[in-house]
Amino acid sequence: MEAEWQARTELLVGAEGVALLREAHVLVVGLGGVGAMAAEVLARAGVGSMTIADGDRVQPTNLNRQLVALHSTLGHSKAEATAQRLLDINPELKVRVVGEFLKGQPLVDLAREPYSVVVDAIDTLSPKVFLIVEAVGAGNRVVSAMGCGGKLDVSQVQTGSFWSVRNCRLASTMRKRMRHLGFGADFRAVYSTELSRAESVVHCEEEQNRKSRVGVIAYMPLLFGTLLAAEAIRIVLGDVAEKGGCHKPLVGIM
Incomplete structure (x- = not known):
């Protein structure tokens, strides 16, 4: 068995799966409600190396939904606060912190490094x-x-092909931009088919790269982040995720 804290994971995915997770290097960009949750699930699953990136700082408006948002962390770097939390879960985690808003060549350079999976939780186009x-x-x-x-x-939240996402203004705008760039490759997305409530949007110019502020309930970004991590873990595990750790036929539980 692996270390005691990973015993339950090993029962499900086997020693081979635990080893694959430990050897994985995952990039997580955007450490708000969605990204910080994804990073935490990945750390608890036993991912061995992570690069985490966000230039934002914890604000009072983050308290309703973001894991690292506490009264004790207000004003702190989200990237640094997330790293501290991840290392408190797994002190052996190799974590690289990029505490800046990424654009231009730094974004290109980071994205082009080799990773097991890239987790995109950025909320600006x-x-x-x-x-x-x-x-x-x-x-x-x-x-x-x-x-x-x-x-x-929550019943309308799902995962699937990016090009099949519907009822999402962000996805629609992304597709237009990507087509303009000549990009047509597919990738996995977490999305909701629920129509957004128009009254939840307030236009403003006070936040980094944002022209509006959208209402959000505590559980929704956490669910999105959990599903993002689940998709990343599925990619890392590959065939191991299908056969499980004990290599026995599935049985019903009465």
Whole structure:
């Protein structure tokens, strides 16, 4: 058995699966409600190396949904706060912190490095599109979160092909931008088919690269982040995820 804290994971995916997770290097970009949750699930699953990136700092408006948002962390770097939390879960985790908003050549350089999976949890259009285009172009597998603001119904949250996402303004705008760039590759996305509530959107110019603020409930970004991590873990495990750790036929439980 692996270390005691990974015993339950090993029962499910086997020693081979635990080893694959330990050897994986995952990039997580965007450490808000969605990205920080994805990073935490990946750390708890036993991913051995992570690069995490975000230039934002914890604000009072983050307290309703973001794991690292506490009164004790207000004003702190989200990237540094996330790294501290991940290392408190797994002190052996190899974590690289990029505490800046990525654009231009630094974004391209980071996206083109080799990773087991790239997890996109960016909530602004241009860097989100360019991260995906550059990462996929470099041969990386990508999982991406679509918009979770203005939505309440967890039963409509799902994963699937990016090009099949519907009822998401962000995805629609991304597709237009990607087609303009000549990009047509597919990747996995987490999204909701629920229509966003128009009254939940307030236009403003006060936040980094944002022209509006969208209402969001505590559980929705956490669900999106969990599903992002699940998709990333599925990619890392490959066939091991299908056969499980005990290599026995599945049985019903009465």
